[in-house]
Amino acid sequence: MQASFNPVSSEQPRYRSGAVARMVRIPVATLRIWERRYQVVGPALTTSGHRLYSGADVERLLLIKQLVDQGHAIGSLARLPMASLLEIADARAVLAAPADATPPVRARAALIGLGLPRRLGAIAVQRVATWADLVAAEQAMAAAPDDAPLRAELLVAELATLQPESASRLLALMRQLGAEQAVVVYGFGPEVVAERLRRAGCSLHRAPMDDAALRALVSTLAATTTGLPRVLASTGTAPVPLSGAAAVPPRRFDDDTLVQLAAASGTMACECPRHIAELVMMLAHFETYSAECVNRGPDDAALHTHLHRVAGTARAMFEDALARVAEAESLPLPGG
Structure with missing residues (x-):
């Protein structure tokens, strides 16, 4: 059975305010002001009233934070599309270069x-x-x-x-x-x-x-x-299991989600989420690799089947551990 693995769309709302504030490195209060006063982003609301931000929202906030740190006024940036924000970032890089330098x-x-x-x-x-x-x-x-x-x-x-x-x-x-x-x-x-x-x-x-x-x-x-x-x-x-391999649980977190979890945990004293996210990614990659390995005979195929099953089982166990740690540390999870 082939495990399903679909990269999550950058437009899908999935990050709560606290997690976004940690990733962008601004206080939650600042995020609220940017959203309510300047309409920098428009997060979705859950039925319980929680704000959920998409990956595209986070990317926009990161760029605006960079430009604000460089001296731009938030009011002048808030309503600009991403293309214009990128042009401002590029123009600043040109202005920072020596006068006789060739534009990049x-x-x-x-x-x-x-x-x-x-x-x-x-x-x-x-x-x-x-x-x-x-x-x-x-x-x-x-x-x-x-x-x-x-x-x-x-x-x-x-x-x-x-x-x-x-x-x-x-x-x-x-x-x-x-x-x-x-x-x-x-x-x-x-x-x-x-x-x-x-x-x-x-x-x-x-x-x-x-x-x-x-x-x-x-x-x-x-x-x-x-x-x-x-x-x-x-x-x-997605890993393609070898013939005869026992089914293993499908992946819960794609690589992009794992990278973002690791980055978010980097702003905290406890680095367990980052380490576990990296372990999950490595196990998932080895799971795929063991399924793709060239077999020299029946014994070789049996060994790779075993390795694929072990890697998938270990990956699923660490995904459970990551979900528990992320919940304890209020880190974003898909659909959370």
Whole structure:
């Protein structure tokens, strides 16, 4: 049985006020003022009256907080669309540069992973496409008109596992895009495959990778469009159990939710939520990897079936632990 795993939409309301305030690093009272007086965001209300904010709301609040810290008045920012806010952030970067400096070129970036727009935030790249996975990327490239092909200097992807086939498809996608750069943040994969991508100029990173580190890396690579390493990242793909494997509970939390839980817990004295979220992500990635491993015979297949079952069971147990800790610490959970 294949476990269902659908990335949560960035528009789906799921974060309560306290959690959002911790992620944005502002008092809850400030969040209330921004919302009521300036209508910066419009959270949904539950039947019990609790405010729920979406991932897109959090991304907007993070960008506005950054601009307010730089001296902009909240009243002048509150009603602006995200595109205008990003332009202000980019313009400030240009003004901060020396007078004789060449204005920075905004590299075009294609993203694989629905959680990447939120994770990357307001960095100075022009996002030309965001795809859920490699299949969606390949379909979009095939459908692009010949007289207006999709082009990007930078490819950023998130992959739970790295296999010979996926590496070949990533390199082919880079050629189609004309991408000069790429980062691979991945869960598990054979070292020989990782080395192949390194030789092709890719910079590989093992998951989990926190948002700040990812933003810094992509910003550095996007600073110029030539002569830089290539960057790819990790996509949450549902594990495909091996033949004969016992069913394991489906994933409760996708990678984007786990990254946000880890980031939210980073503002607290107790770091147990962050550590457990990272364990859940690693176990989920190994669960997928063990299901994809090449088998050399019946005994090998039986071993990988066992590993897949053990990883899935352990992942489900740690998800239960994470839910209990998140509830105790008032951290956001999907549908909470």
